Amino acid sequence: MKPNPIKARALQQIQQQLGHTFASTALLIQALTHRSHSAKNNERFEFVGDSILNYTIAKMLFDAFPKLSEGELSRLRANLVNESVLAELAREMNVGEALFLGTGELKSGGFDRASILADAMEAMFAAVSFDAGFAAAEQVVCRLFAGRVKAVDFKNQGKDNKTVLQEALQSLRFALPKYRIEKQTGEGTDARFEVSCDLGELGFICTAEAGSRKAAEQETAKEAMAWLQQKYPLKKKK
Incomplete structure (x- = not known):
């Protein structure tokens, strides 16, 4: 699938935001493809991306808060790894402009639907790992979430400002x-x-x-x- 000029520009901007240039742009396109658009979509990518995200955030919190217990770290992670945060991050990156959606989803505003945006973020983490290995995907997650981890205030149950x-x-x-x-x-x-x-x-x-x-x-x-x-x-x- 060859994207039109507008999509191509959006894909380029996404790569700049991720800090990763894909050797295989097809992986990025699939990560941004909703099931309403094609049978070759991002659902299986999400499965891998979710695991990459959870591990990386867990490691970031483990390093940032050496005195917290397992339960406390779990609560912090839950406040960082959820649909709301992922959707917010996707909107900051204008991911909606790069999504490949079916006609129905386009008409109903799927490009800004939190669940679709969050799934695309997880799928992109998987796409980076398929393209360049786990370490590259880990670096992308660390880069995108560094500010949020730094802003976490445990006194407020891990919620950011x-x-x-x-x-x-x-x-x-x-x-x-x-x-x-x-x-x-x-x-x-x-x-x-x-x-x-x-x-x-x-x-x-x-x-x-x-x-x-x-x-x-x-x-x-x-x-x-x-x-x-x-x-x-x-x-x-x-």
């Missing part, structure tokens, strides 16, 4: 925050992102700058949460 802020706003019955890229400069390792976090009806907006969008979003979420706790002190669970 964005998740903690979202749950706090929901508990207070306020709308979810909106994150916007206000400014972007440079490329690759020299890239800088200025991101804002807008709490809407609460009238609070803060900004932060970092080397990646997700890192900047985490910083703004942390600042917004600190403000929210001062204005609406949250009761601590016993």
Whole structure:
């Protein structure tokens, strides 16, 4: 299957985001192919990718939190390896633009469906391992999840700053925050992102700058949460 120019460009961007250039682009295409599009799809890839992801995140957490017990590490991993996080990561990478979907899925918005995006992420980890070996796939996972592992706060049951802020706003019955890229400069390792976090009806907006969008979003979420706790002190669970 030869992708059209738009898909070809999307596939190129995906490889840049992964930090891996495929020797066999066919593997990447299959990883991004939903069962609604073709019998040669990503379902079996997901099986392998899920195992690669779980092992790699487990090892990252094992190294990052040497004093935590097995149960505590398991809870941290569960908060990082789930459909919601994978879908969020896929959206950051614009994976939806590169998906190969059947007509029905296209019409129903499958390109932004969390389950489809999460499955594609797992399938891509498998595709990298088939293309260049397990170590290459492990490096891709480490690169993509490094910021999230660093942002984990065990006091909040392993939830990152964005998740903690979202749950706090929901508990207070306020709308979810909106994150916007206000400014972007440079490329690759020299890239800088200025991101804002807008709490809407609460009238609070803060900004932060970092080397990646997700890192900047985490910083703004942390600042917004600190403000929210001062204005609406949250009761601590016993």
